[in-house]
Amino acid sequence: MAEPQRARPKPTPETQHFWDGTKAGELRLQRCDACAHIYFPPRPFCPSCASRKVSIFKASGKGFLYSYVINHRPAAPGFTPPYAIAVVELDEGPRMMSNIIDCPQTPEALELDMKLEVTFQALDDKITLPVFRPAKE
Amino acid sequence: MRSNQVAVVGAAETTELGVIPNASQLQLHADAALNAIADAGLKLSDIDGFATAVETPQQVCHYLGIKPTWVDGTSVGGCSFMLHVRHAAAAIEAGLCKTVLITHAESGKSMIGKAPRSIPADSLQGQFEAPYGVYGPPSMFPIPVLRFMKTYGITHEQLASVAVVQREWAAKNPRAMMKDPITVADVLNSRMIAYPFRLLQCCLVTDGGGALILTSADRAKDFPRKPVYIMGTGESAETPMVSQMETFNSSRAFKTAGPLAFREAGIAHEDVDHLMIYDAFAHLPLFGLGDLGFMPHEETGKFIADGNTRPGGKLPLNTNGGGLSYMHSGMYGMYALQESVRQMRGIAPAQVANAKISVCHGVGGMFAASGTIVFTNER
Numbered sequence: 001m002a003e004p005q006r007a008r009p010k011p012t013p014e015t016q017h018f019w020d021g022t023k024a025g026e027l028r029l030q031r032c033d034a035c036a037h038i039y040f041p042p043r044p045f046c047p048s049c050a051s052r053k054v055s056i057f058k059a060s061g062k063g064f065l066y067s068y069v070i071n072h073r074p075a076a077p078g079f080t081p082p083y084a085i086a087v088v089e090l091d092e093g094p095r096m097m098s099n100i101i102d103c104p105q106t107p108e109a110l111e112l113d114m115k116l117e118v119t120f121q122a123l124d125d126k127i128t129l130p131v132f133r134p135a136k137e
Numbered sequence: 138m139r140s141n142q143v144a145v146v147g148a149a150e151t152t153e154l155g156v157i158p159n160a161s162q163l164q165l166h167a168d169a170a171l172n173a174i175a176d177a178g179l180k181l182s183d184i185d186g187f188a189t190a191v192e193t194p195q196q197v198c199h200y201l202g203i204k205p206t207w208v209d210g211t212s213v214g215g216c217s218f219m220l221h222v223r224h225a226a227a228a229i230e231a232g233l234c235k236t237v238l239i240t241h242a243e244s245g246k247s248m249i250g251k252a253p254r255s256i257p258a259d260s261l262q263g264q265f266e267a268p269y270g271v272y273g274p275p276s277m278f279p280i281p282v283l284r285f286m287k288t289y290g291i292t293h294e295q296l297a298s299v300a301v302v303q304r305e306w307a308a309k310n311p312r313a314m315m316k317d318p319i320t321v322a323d324v325l326n327s328r329m330i331a332y333p334f335r336l337l338q339c340c341l342v343t344d345g346g347g348a349l350i351l352t353s354a355d356r357a358k359d360f361p362r363k364p365v366y367i368m369g370t371g372e373s374a375e376t377p378m379v380s381q382m383e384t385f386n387s388s389r390a391f392k393t394a395g396p397l398a399f400r401e402a403g404i405a406h407e408d409v410d411h412l413m414i415y416d417a418f419a420h421l422p423l424f425g426l427g428d429l430g431f432m433p434h435e436e437t438g439k440f441i442a443d444g445n446t447r448p449g450g451k452l453p454l455n456t457n458g459g460g461l462s463y464m465h466s467g468m469y470g471m472y473a474l475q476e477s478v479r480q481m482r483g484i485a486p487a488q489v490a491n492a493k494i495s496v497c498h499g500v501g502g503m504f505a506a507s508g509t510i511v512f513t514n515e516r
Contacts, residue, residue: 041261066284067282067284072328072332076267076271078270085280112287
């Protein structure tokens with residue numbers, strides 16, 4: 001029997017651009033053309049002012065560690081505990097859930113407010129996940 | 138909504154609480170309902186309004202043989218029943234129905250007749266949270282805690298003291314699942330679940346249910362039990378994704394629902410004799426004390442650690458032992474409401490002497506929604 005797999009996102013028409021972006025090595029956000037609000041997760045209108053005129057743009061991929069847990073049990077399929085489930089605040093403003101790689105999964109190594117940068121993990125030929133690692137500079 | 142126009146005239150939990158291997162979830166709804174009907178001295182045919190969550194109203198109405206003229210299936214997680222109380226009070230006042238039954242039951246431990254929770258892969262949660270290893274509430278609900286601690290200078294010991302204090306209350310309650318005393322050290326040495334939280338900072342997983350019956354305050358005086366009046370109510374919703382909360386320093390849903398209920402009741406914080414704050418995990422009472430305006434968030438950890446919420450303290454909180462020590466079937470809000478009603482009737486196992494106003498505050502999902510009810514036993 002195959003190993004239990006990590007949960008795989010299934011894009012919808014409203015989120016397809018995001019997943020196309022991660023596959024191309026880009027973290028894509030949306031900005032409202034009317035009020036300039038930047039938001040996530042994707043939707044074809046502004047959740048701040050309700051305008052349907054919105055643009056997709058490539059985010060800097062930089063942010064900081066807003067909060068996290070280090071999950072011990074029960075572990076999700078495809079994960080080996082302990083592993084951190086983090087929320088990253090992007091320099092553009094929105095926050096997103098992610099994992100922190102290239103970093104020990106310990107309270108000592110995972111310091112709140114540490115600078116992070118995006119990197120990409122291909123799960124298969126369709127889905128690439130954005131994850132974060134400690135920023136180089 | 139006007140204060141004190143509607144009252145709780147029937148309230149009961151399932152005959153058993155804890156591990157109930159001999160009943161389905163649907164039957165637990167019926168068991169709680171029949172106990173509440175008996176408590177109110179009513180017949181099932183007297184019920185013309187019905188509300189429940191997770192199970193559909195049609196499912197439970199059919200099983201019980203109820204023919205409702207008002208139905209509410211609001212299902213926003215564990216505080217759904219606070220919202221049902223609010224909606225029922227409005228419906229009774231508007232004349233849509235006369236006597237409302239609200240049921241909750243969950244085969245949370247034995248999982249008999251209970252659909253498993255699942256997150257569709259094409260939902261926003263399925264796309265933007267599930268791939269990162271969240272797996273049930275213990276991996277999600279504590280995600281804001283480290284930020285909250287850093288912002289307000291809350292310590293691990295203070296968060297551990299929440300479980301210690303609630304165990305003191307549970308020790309007074311024969312129906313509580315966990316009654317043995319624990320120390321802060323016991324909490325901090327218990328098994329790690331999702332750092333920063335350990336086993337004793339996470340709720341129990343049990344089977345059980347409860348039901349409430351509401352009617353107009355004018356009719357309430359003819360019932361066998363002392364009426365418990367709905368003095369104020371509030372509700373709100375924020376997001377089903379914990380990662381998308383406006384901030385981890387407070388809950389927007391709490392900050393909306395709580396003050397609404399206080400304003401409607403026309404009370405100040407010093408008027409509150411008894412308080413329930415839904416405690417699926419140990420940080421929730423701290424969020425609740427701050428977001429409901431009892432004190433600045435910075436002071437919440439010290440307030441609990443100093444013993445102010447324990448038996449004999451100045452603000453009795455979670456007096457049944459809470460979700461951490463009394464019971465937690467998955468949607469605990471009904472049990473918090475039951476304890477508030479017992480306190481207002483004057484029959485709680487750990488009764489707060491002369492309590493006249495009880496505030497009952499609930500959470501749904503991981504800070505996804507909230508409902509607050511202010512009860513009083515004086516009209």
